[in-house]
């Protein structure tokens with residue numbers, strides 16, 4: 001007895017910890033929103049590669065933006081007929097590779113479309129990794145760099161120092177700066193020169209190439225920026241204007257020094273980017289993002305299913321919630337229903353028909369069915385033929401309701417077909433047996449109880465919050481299970497018993 | 509209109525959840541259910557233990573058996589055909605006697621063998637069983653009801669329900685049909701619930717629709733005069749059912765035969781809670797008295813003596 005109770009408590013505890021824990025994890029770490037409103041901005045980024053074919057098989061290699069902690073790239077899709085496309089990894093970096101199916105000639109256009117999403121609340125805090133720093137052989141350049149850095153003001157915040165360095169570098173009266181800029185090629189370009197100087201000045205800097213994700217922008221080119229670590233934040237500096245830019249809207253495409261685009265078997269190649277922002281539900285974004293990181297909790301969400309399957313599963317996930325309502329109504333309140341889970345099925349119908357129309361249709365079908373069924377009673381049919389006969393009646397009633405309501409212009413009547421005929425037939429059968437055995441009062445009590453339960457379940461199921469939680473956090477089912485187990489072992493009084501046994505209480 | 513849980517607890521009233529979780533789930537293991545849910549199994553069990561119940565005359569299991577009915581019934585006394593898996597009095601055909609080729613019902617109307625056959629046939633095809641499952645028809649001796657309870661019931665003869673907890677009879681009642689209950693012995697339909705004192709077998713309180721009453725609403729009989737003859741036999745038979753079923757929470761239904769005394773009609777693994785209303789008393793204090801006896805080995809007779817001493821108004 002006590003070991004059984006202990007077992008029960010342990011099971012309940014484990015279920016609660018698992019359920020609540022994974023909801024918490026998905027909410028806090030994976031960015032699933034607990035409320036349905038929350039929307040995230042996602043950007044559709046399209047890269048357009050153009051080149052002229054050299055009448056030879058072409059191979060195009062485009063470096064891919066990296067998933068970083070804050071920015072997540074999801075759903076990359078390739079649109080380029082006549083080419084085979086796949087992703088390859090080289091030295092731990094990702095590239096998209098197109099290979100033409102044969103020799104290509106003339107202007108070629110390849111598109112790659114991806115969706116980018118900024119993970120909620122997780123502003124990036126890592127500077128991109130830096131490839132091997134350039135070694136400068138030229139003695140006088142090295143000297144100029146050292147002098148340049150030495151001339152800088154070393155006080156102030158990192159932000160101020162970084163901005164100051166870039167301003168000094170573009171200052172035409174700074175001799176060292178002018179000389180260094182002139183020889184910038186040695187460093188691999190102006191941006192890398194700036195990065196070199198920043199490091200010499202003791203700043204943790206790296207150069208990146210990327211895009212600003214505007215609301216709508218076309219034909220952007222990748223531009224070089226400098227990232228500087230500032231405590232747990234990252235500053236994004238525009239070396240051309242010596243200003244700090246909004247890192248939240250910046251998509252880092254590349255942070256190594258290799259070319260973005262390589263075309264073999266073509267010339268005049270270029271790549272441009274267009275971006276388009278849109279809002280999507282936070283959970284949708286979190287799922288797509290999580291899919292990339294291969295998190296099993298995300299795979300366990302129905303959003304990882306094809307959209308066409310999702311709707312069916314949404315309904316499926318609502319059913320246990322209906323079951324919980326039934327358990328509460330039966331074991332805590334004490335409402336009796338005709339058929340344990342019939343109200344859930346009726347509630348599912350109400351989801352299609354809306355509550356009032358659903359109730360009205362149900363009442364019409366069942367009462368007409370009961371009248372017709374009463375004629376069957378005299379025939380003493382066995383169960384299966386009897387229920388089959390009721391089924392035929394039910395179909396007649398459906399047709400009649402549909403035809404009549406159509407004739408009088410009430411389209412609501414056509415929704416009758418949402419009611420599962422077998423369930424309705426069984427309901428009529430059970431009600432009519434109840435009528436014969438216990439009388440009309442019991443039919444009203446049980447029928448009323450069933451409809452009340454169905455309506456309550458409907459109200460819970462169609463609630464946006466409930467729906468959102470059920471879809472996005474299926475592991476809430478574990479919590480549900482725990483609650484059902486707790487109620488199942490609850491031995492206290494039911495609400496209706498407070499009424500039923502009230503006459504036995506003397507000292508009122 | 510509503511009371512509070514603490515008041516119910518103080519009155520020792522057992523609620524549905526308590527019954528299901530603390531009584532049935534704990535003391536009535538599922539595997540034991542068939543022996544009380546199937547009246548045929550119960551009958552064989554009772555016969556083996558020599559408990560008194562209407563004697564089983566035969567069982568109709570197949571349509572082949574149905575054809576043999578006429579021959580079988582040819583020299584039968586008054587009998588009853590009922591479904592082994594029936595409930596609520598459904599499908600019970602009582603034949604009180606013969607009138608030439610006719611089978612005469614207690615109401616006086618006669619039917620012929622074809623109708624008896626049809627009835628048996630309906631039973632085995634599942635007309636009266638739960639969920640329409642196929643069933644068997646039992647033919648048993650008709651009880652010659654004692655006239656001790658005449659006038660207490662609007663229709664039919666009342667049966668006595670005794671709750672047996674861990675082998676101790678703890679509470680008893682009878683249900684008296686009324687015009688309002690349409691002759692049915694169902695409390696929530698308006699039958700009278702009459703509590704019976706375990707110690708004496710006499711009427712305690714009577715309620716109809718939750719309200720106390722002193723006289724039967726239709727027959728006018730004074731309910732306080734209800735007094736069960738051979739009461740000790742009733743409680744003894746009931747408590748003996750514990751040994752044969754090993755179920756800790758059992759409802760035993762008995763009727764009184766003119767000559768053979770108390771007869772067990774059926775056992776119930778999920779006895780209801782209305783008995784508390786009929787007795788105007790909660791079951792919990794009585795369970796506690798019995799729980800205090802845990803570890804003391806007693807025979808059914810000793811338990812009966814104990815219970816009759818303890819549970820007296």
Ligand SMILES: Nc1ncnc2c1ncn2[C@@H]1O[C@H](COP(=O)(O)OP(=O)(O)O)[C@@H](O)[C@H]1O
Pocket residue numbers: 562588590594595596597598600602648649650651652664665667761773774
């Ligand atoms: N052998 C019998 N002789 C006379 N009446 C009987 C007999 N068996 C059953 N009955 C009558 O039928 C009623 C219901 O019988 P019971 O065995 O309790 O079946 P159920 O499970 O359907 O209640 C009894 O209360 C009694 O009035």
Ligand SMILES: [Mg+2]
Pocket residue numbers: 596597761774
């Ligand atoms: Mg009975």
